[in-house]
Amino acid sequence: xxxxxxxxxxxxxxGPEARGVTNRGLRGSLNEFFFAPEVPYGLALCRMVLPAIxxxxxxxxxxxxxxxxxxxxxxxxxxxNYGYFHMLPIPSGTVAVILMTLLVVFLVTTMIGWRTRISVxxxxxxxxxxxxLDCLSTFTKYSVIASHVLLLLSFSRCGSxxxxxxxxxxxKQPGRIAPPEFPAWPRRLMQLLxxxxxxxxxxxxxxxxxxxxxxxxxxxxxxxVNNANAIGEQLTLYPVLVVTMAYISVVWExxxxxxxxxxxxxxxxxxxxxxxxxxxxxxxxxxxxxxVSMTTxxxxxxxxxxxxxxxxxxxxxxxxxxxxxxxxxxxxxxxRRLALAFPCMLLVVAVLGVELEHQLDPYGIRRSEGPHELVxxxxxxxxxxxxxxxxxxxxxxxxSLEMGKMMIGGYVIGHKSTFRQGERLFAQCTLNPPHPxxxxxxxxxxxxxxxxxxxxxxxxREVFRANFLYVLHDALVPGxxxxxxxxxxxxxxxxxIVLEPAEASVERSPVAN
Amino acid sequence: MGDRQLRRHCRLVSQSLGESHLDxxxxxxxxxxxxxxxFESGGNVDMVANEVEVAGLRRGVAxxxxxxxxxxxxxxxxxxxxxxxxGIVCHTLNFNTASHPAMYFVVWDMFCGWSAxxxxxxxxxxxxxxxxxxxxxxxxxxxxxxxxxxxxxxxxFLNHSGQLAKNCLDHTSAPPMKRILVIEEYWAKKYNLxxxxxxxxxxxxxxxxxxxxxxxxxxxxGTPVRRFQSWLxxxxxxxxxxxxxxSQPDSTRAGLSPELRATMRPFDGLRAGRLIPMAGxxxxxxxxxxxxxxxxxxx
Numbered sequence: 066x067x068x069x070x071x072x073x074x075x076x077x078x079x080g081p082e083a084r085g086v087t088n089r090g091l092r093g094s095l096n097e098f099f100f101a102p103e104v105p106y107g108l109a110l111c112r113m114v115l116p117a118i119x120x121x122x123x124x125x126x127x128x129x130x131x132x133x134x135x136x137x138x139x140x141x142x143x144x145x146n147y148g149y150f151h152m153l154p155i156p157s158g159t160v161a162v163i164l165m166t167l168l169v170v171f172l173v174t175t176m177i178g179w180r181t182r183i184s185v186x187x188x189x190x191x192x193x194x195x196x197x198l199d200c201l202s203t204f205t206k207y208s209v210i211a212s213h214v215l216l217l218l219s220f221s222r223c224g225s226x227x228x229x230x231x232x233x234x235x236x237k238q239p240g241r242i243a244p245p246e247f248p249a250w251p252r253r254l255m256q257l258l259x260x261x262x263x264x265x266x267x268x269x270x271x272x273x274x275x276x277x278x279x280x281x282x283x284x285x286x287x288x289x290v291n292n293a294n295a296i297g298e299q300l301t302l303y304p305v306l307v308v309t310m311a312y313i314s315v316v317w318e319x320x321x322x323x324x325x326x327x328x329x330x331x332x333x334x335x336x337x338x339x340x341x342x343x344x345x346x347x348x349x350x351x352x353x354x355x356x357v358s359m360t361t362x363x364x365x366x367x368x369x370x371x372x373x374x375x376x377x378x379x380x381x382x383x384x385x386x387x388x389x390x391x392x393x394x395x396x397x398x399x400x401r402r403l404a405l406a407f408p409c410m411l412l413v414v415a416v417l418g419v420e421l422e423h424q425l426d427p428y429g430i431r432r433s434e435g436p437h438e439l440v441x442x443x444x445x446x447x448x449x450x451x452x453x454x455x456x457x458x459x460x461x462x463x464x465s466l467e468m469g470k471m472m473i474g475g476y477v478i479g480h481k482s483t484f485r486q487g488e489r490l491f492a493q494c495t496l497n498p499p500h501p502x503x504x505x506x507x508x509x510x511x512x513x514x515x516x517x518x519x520x521x522x523x524x525x526r527e528v529f530r531a532n533f534l535y536v537l538h539d540a541l542v543p544g545x546x547x548x549x550x551x552x553x554x555x556x557x558x559x560x561x562i563v564l565e566p567a568e569a570s571v572e573r574s575p576v577a578n
Numbered sequence: 579m580g581d582r583q584l585r586r587h588c589r590l591v592s593q594s595l596g597e598s599h600l601d602x603x604x605x606x607x608x609x610x611x612x613x614x615x616x617f618e619s620g621g622n623v624d625m626v627a628n629e630v631e632v633a634g635l636r637r638g639v640a641x642x643x644x645x646x647x648x649x650x651x652x653x654x655x656x657x658x659x660x661x662x663x664x665g666i667v668c669h670t671l672n673f674n675t676a677s678h679p680a681m682y683f684v685v686w687d688m689f690c691g692w693s694a695x696x697x698x699x700x701x702x703x704x705x706x707x708x709x710x711x712x713x714x715x716x717x718x719x720x721x722x723x724x725x726x727x728x729x730x731x732x733x734x735f736l737n738h739s740g741q742l743a744k745n746c747l748d749h750t751s752a753p754p755m756k757r758i759l760v761i762e763e764y765w766a767k768k769y770n771l772x773x774x775x776x777x778x779x780x781x782x783x784x785x786x787x788x789x790x791x792x793x794x795x796x797x798x799x800g801t802p803v804r805r806f807q808s809w810l811x812x813x814x815x816x817x818x819x820x821x822x823x824x825s826q827p828d829s830t831r832a833g834l835s836p837e838l839r840a841t842m843r844p845f846d847g848l849r850a851g852r853l854i855p856m857a858g859x860x861x862x863x864x865x866x867x868x869x870x871x872x873x874x875x876x877x
Contacts, residue, residue, distance in 0.1 A: 201732045268670050439752050
């Protein structure tokens with residue numbers, strides 16, 4: 066295992082003097098920050114959790130390796146989108162299957178920590194390479210974050226604890242009790258990575274003109290390109306809440322990198338992060354991105370934390386063993402065999418993977434009934450599609466007509482359709498961008514659809530909401546009315562309202578009798 | 579002389595030099611450095627001196643290697659943080675963000691803005707048998723990468739439609755194709771809302787209306803013959819344009835070769851959707867046969 070010795074393990078191991086922090090200053094602080102020795106528990110957890118998540122992603126795509134990542138399929142290289150054609154070589158179908166199979170094996174061996182460094186480097190290279198060949202259905206921002214994490218894990222000694230490698234190492238050195246310590250810099254870089262990811266995400270939101278008005282977030286909540294997001298769709302009814310969450314999320318994203326290091330700030334920031342990511346799962350239908358992002362939080366676990374948690378656990382779970390179990394050491398020849406088993410396993414699994422994929426026949430070209438036939442489309446439907454549509458219908462320019470009793474943050478709240486005489490009715494007509502400069506009418510009609518009041522306003526192209534205020538005065542008799550929105554000479558929205566007598570008049574009515 | 583004695587000599591030498599790098603040696607050899615053991619002299623003094631010299635050399639090499647490794651680690655840290663910082667700066671100043679695919683790894687633009695319209699992509703092949711066929715997703719797969727949508731819907735720039743269509747044709751018993759159409763469909767996202775939310779916002783029944791736009795015409799080999807602006811971008815142009823825009827798709831603009839115009843004839847100055855007979859082509863199709871040989875020169 067000498068070749069596996071971390072280069073940084075040659076650094077001074079302990080003590081402030083050895084760490085070179087005798088003369089405190091920026092250099093000393095940086096030395097302490099990056100090179101303080103520690104047991105890499107956090108990175109070991111990262112090493113175990115991330116491959117499990119990626120395994121789910123990779124296994125779903127394994128059968129489609131030929132289609133997504135090979136010249137025998139429809140690759141979609143990321144580089145093409147940037148104008149760098151043929152930047153990366155595209156493997157043949159069999160090679161793509163071999164790579165995908167090896168990736169599965171490397172993810173498993175990384176998870177259990179067997180030949181950890183080789184496995185992590187294998188994961189990093191194959192995962193990143195294959196991802197960049199399919200920017201349609203594989204490569205996303207979460208895969209970029211995963212690649213970064215794998216890169217940092219490949220620098221670290223994450224396999225030195227809680228792993229097969231650690232177990233084998235103990236077999237070689239039975240006298241060693243304390244877990245090995247290594248410099249903290251890979252863990253620090255992972256912490257800085259997620260902090261900078263959030264910071265960049267905040268910059269994006271600040272750049273987005275209609276983010277803080279909540280308009281774009283509302284449309285995001287209605288998007289169905291990700292998984293189901295029923296809570297997000299319900300949230301569109303509460304735009305003030307959405308705007309509030311938008312502000313909180315940006316503030317948290319900016320503050321994260323400053324507050325995540327120590328004390329209560331660390332736990333509060335991380336807890337907010339977990340809530341934020343779980344929130345994106347429910348409201349936006351993102352499933353993998355939150356898991357990958359939260360995996361980086363494991364880098365915030367320090368050696369002291371694990372020691373403390375072990376202390377807590379030992380209070381509740383006391384071992385019944387009275388003495389240390391007798392350790393049976395592996396003979397040297399078993400170590401040699403295990404070392405040989407790793408490449409042999411890779412070879413065997415790769416061959417089996419190719420054979421299995423051949424048998425499964427993903428394109429179905431070796432079926433007894435022959436290759437698949439194309440699905441025929443109705444000619445009338447296709448020709449209707451080819452007609453095209455030049456202008457958007459006025460009806461589709463309007464997103465909604467909401468009525469309520471007050472306005473906060475530019476949005477109507479207290480939605481209702483039953484009002485009392487004397488109350489104020491706020492009507493808000495939300496428009497779908499892009500729209501031209503419009504004249505929007507919001508008219509009051511009675512139950513016989515007779516026009517009672519006509520209000521109109523010009524809505525410039527950069528404005529997405531038109532607000533109307535109606536004071537439902539006593540001249541309007543109780544009964545049913547309608548608010549009718551007209552645009553481009555057409556009725557585009559109608560809401561029914563019920564007007565009830567004023568509360569005071571209800572109370573006075575007995576007196577009047 | 580044993581290894582432990584040798585180490586003790588090294589320690590003495592290193593102490594005399596005012597350095598303490600023996601722990602580096604210890605780590606290299608996987609043996610913890612000894613601190614409190616007695617010196618046991620014995621053997622030839624010259625041999626001891628030689629061994630001390632060798633040990634000193636080893637220590638020097640190890641120290642030198644350790645220093646290089648330390649520098650290498652520092653360079654990795656600076657390089658990594660520098661690249662992340664460069665991405666943040668470029669993103670903040672909107673500079674060079676799309677200059678190279680590697681920028682995707684350091685620019686964190688997870689919220690790029692979402693429109694008020696949902697869209698889908700239809701990749702349709704027009705066969706020589708005058709029938710239309712769906713070319714995406716392939717008939718062999720029901721894979722949906724991130725939700726319930728097939729893979730081809732996640733191609734916003736339509737850079738890969740040709741490859742998707744070609745792959746489908748290559749792996750099916752497809753009839754010969756005249757051409758391939760990439761058609762975009764849009765509808766207002768309000769129609770995506772569930773009934774509970776819809777009823778809260780509207781008293782009217784939900785009537786989803788889709789807008790279609792031909793975005794690309796591809797030769798049967800998947801090579802693009804022509805691209806058109808997206809329906810949504812065109813709506814943006816229409817919203818701010820003081821003059822009538824050229825009808826789209828349209829091939830009557832100057833600069834297009836007659837060959838390319840011929841491939842676009844159905845769109846020439848006609849009302850959309852009206853079918854015209856193809857002169858010289860024995861087909862009732864709305865599109866004449868594309869000539870794949872001419873496609874590269876037409877681009």
